[in-house]
Amino acid sequence: MTTLEIRNARGLDGSPVDVRVENARIVALAPSLPGGPGNGVRQIDAGGAILLPGLVESHTHLDKTVWGMPWYVNACGSQLIDRIDNERQWRAGSGHDAAAASLALGRAFLAAGTTRLRTHVDIDTDAGLRHLEGVLATREALADTLDMQIVAFPQSGVLDRAGTVALLDDSLARGADVLGWLDPCAIDRDPKASLDAMFALADKHGCPVDIHLHEPGEMGMFSLELMLERIAALGMQGKVVVSHAFCLGELDAARAEVWLARLADAGVALITTAPPSRTVPPLMACRRAGVTLAGGNDGIRDTWTPYGSPDMLERAMMIGLRYNLRRDDALEIALDCVTYQGASACGFDDYGLRAGARADLVLVDAVNAAQAIVTRAPRRWVVANGNIVVSEGVAV
């Protein structure tokens, strides 16, 4: 039985907290644990560092990053379809290796305190299941530490590419956890057929769905409407995540309230990157309505975007900036988006700072959540699934 004790940590409110971990589970959290170290107990002196739960990345694309590789010069057009086509061509010609890419970025996430992660993995008729196989290898390699969900994601669309549904079907049979999808109007050009195919496949596998909804304005709202009809018809409440959902950021307050109540009833969770250049779902209204709103990077350093970082405290900072959160107590909400809200959106159970949860713990040099986020505070210790992956600030 492996036992770990963290002493002299502090909660977000500054109060003292010790943690005891046995067999990769938190077994006790208390202001002061009794007794000294026993045999076989590894003790960590947190030195007053703030204790956070393991950070959660709810939306990224490990398979397509160039993280750690030579700089990719982006000379791509500005439309969504330009980026999709550009990437497919780059992948084919660059010797891109989804296993190596995802492993490099997965390790970087761990080193920055992310212990749970949902990654989309491109599935298309050019690449087949090559990306899935690469990311499955990374999941296996990091199985002791990083809890990784894999979304089979048809980045190039579905209806226009015969064979894509079969590939997605195969992906879900071979280890993908979630069915991904995207813009049923703007990309698939036939929202009824597109969403019928999506829900049929999810129903067949009994799996959750995560749809990337970039569609703006009334187009996006129409797609949401069609989704809600199908969630009700199929009893898929609580199984659907909508990523981006820019359209929800265009509604006036009264209409947003109606829609968020409908989304809450359907158990639809939202994930945002908090993009500075786009509209975003209204954070505080989501919280009032009981709609989960989590944060993610989307792609990091890939052919889509040069931006992004495997540091979820930096993503929390972007959330704080996008929603103009300035007070220290408001920044706790930004932290919530990359911790508990992320776990809720993705369905990571046994999460959090509580007895019985998986031992995912981060100790940072800060006095509270606001300082941790704004300074992107050094990760002094990271424990992932009971294993120490950062020790005294150094990845091990």
Added chain:
Amino acid sequence: MTTLEIRNARGLDGSPVDVRVENARIVALAPSLPGGPGNGVRQIDAGGAILLPGLVESHTHLDKTVWGMPWYVNACGSQLIDRIDNERQWRAGSGHDAAAASLALGRAFLAAGTTRLRTHVDIDTDAGLRHLEGVLATREALADTLDMQIVAFPQSGVLDRAGTVALLDDSLARGADVLGWLDPCAIDRDPKASLDAMFALADKHGCPVDIHLHEPGEMGMFSLELMLERIAALGMQGKVVVSHAFCLGELDAARAEVWLARLADAGVALITTAPPSRTVPPLMACRRAGVTLAGGNDGIRDTWTPYGSPDMLERAMMIGLRYNLRRDDALEIALDCVTYQGASACGFDDYGLRAGARADLVLVDAVNAAQAIVTRAPRRWVVANGNIVVSEGVAV
């Protein structure tokens, strides 16, 4: 005669470049300087690092930061006037020292490659000229390296606080370079009287103006209209900077085009922080119209905001994110906002990578502007006014 030679640097396009500095001036830039080192010549091997001009911070508040001090817990209300009042109370009760604050942050800017900086300094009837005196001391302390412009800024408004105009007058006589102002409608409540007072004082001192225009929508456009009338009447073309100018981000393209042409005619420059939660002047339209648009942080880690960083490459990243610049060549525009556009907006002459300019040079570990910005690349060497302030990545 102090001579410095930088060899094996690269331009933004990757081409080799050497630099020769004499008496704090760039005297030569060439792919390869002739000859070896002479007596008294300090040589720097750039090792292939990218050469940038010294970075320019066009809008910050050195006097009010808590940089390097214990964390300030923000529990302030959300309105502009709440923040103004909260800060004045905090200053009065906290033992705040504008000299120490500005020196700490000024040094941090230098270490990150900023060699020219415009700082606003609070002038009001509570603090009198205390902030100005503190920042003047910092300017003196850093005079060999940091080229600092001081704006006498009536943060608490002018018309409602008798004696403020006299304090501003005094500030300009005692070393402030620029007259600051803010919202003539929203704060001063009497735009005609407010702007008349502003232009009269600027006219008296023959000094430039930098007005913080937070006013949204038609209110902001009305204030701009009143300003343009006075610029024309007084011949103040080329002497006025408008900071923030959120209202310009609300115009449709056709109206923006008309307005930007008027601003260009009046030589009005704009400065933005590229806030993710507010509208912003249209970057590409400004460039087409010939309106200077520079980037700045605004306050850094103060009672207004926990955010901000003395790293102008991070500010360039925020500009890139706000304006959705993804291509490598587009990110050169973000870099321009924190270099040449900043120098133009603030009127820093003798600026840039050219013979005759002040020797302000930054060498970063990156292959181009995009990588420098996105990775906030390590500053390997920083030369400020001919003096080495960062050597092999270490501030000296």
